[in-house]
Amino acid sequence: GENVEQHPSTLSVQEGDSAVIKCTYSDSASNYFPWYKQELGKGPQLIIDIRSNVGEKKDQRIAVTLNKTAKHFSLHITETQPEDSAVYFCAASNGFSGGYNKLIFGAGTRLAVHP
């Protein structure tokens, strides 16, 4: 069945370092890959997404890369700050099945940025 694996489950970095979170997906028909940040007591917040016709996308300190052949996508955060500390989720979706738009989420990565 559809599955998204996410690694690592926890990540601890020093402020200013880079952080990389990796995900692999099983459904080759997946064509949309969002990343969400969830802070304690809040709902997931979209931080960046990428569609299957693009290999890389960047937004300030955040970038996402997609390798469709390997069914692999990654989140890169540069110059990390303490406020980046949160749980990050990757997800995959096949958005072309007649409006069927469910997101399959990875298990999450707890990122801690130490001052």
Next chain:
Amino acid sequence: DSGVTQTPKHLITATGQRVTLRCSPRSGDLSVYWYQQSLDQGLQFLIQYYNGEERAKGNILERFSAQQFPDLHSELNLSSLELGDSALYFCASSVGALAGSQETQYFGPGTRLLVL
């Protein structure tokens, strides 16, 4: 603030009871999704509605049901509650398109359900 609202924020109830969770999507969004977040299962898709009609079903138990009303708000009904139903329940919304357009889903703040 995503623009998606959910009520109530917290709900404490007993096993065997029935509860209703409510979601109002972002203004103009036609699709509503429900997700369950538990410690052992992570974020799991439950069900999607588009403009009042059920569009997709995930791992939703038969004890759970949902609907989307003409004003586009949605309700998730959970009945015969068990201890294992304790979780965060999130609603998300997207613009909505029959053909599935890789749409961004915006999540609400969630309802925390505790079944005692």
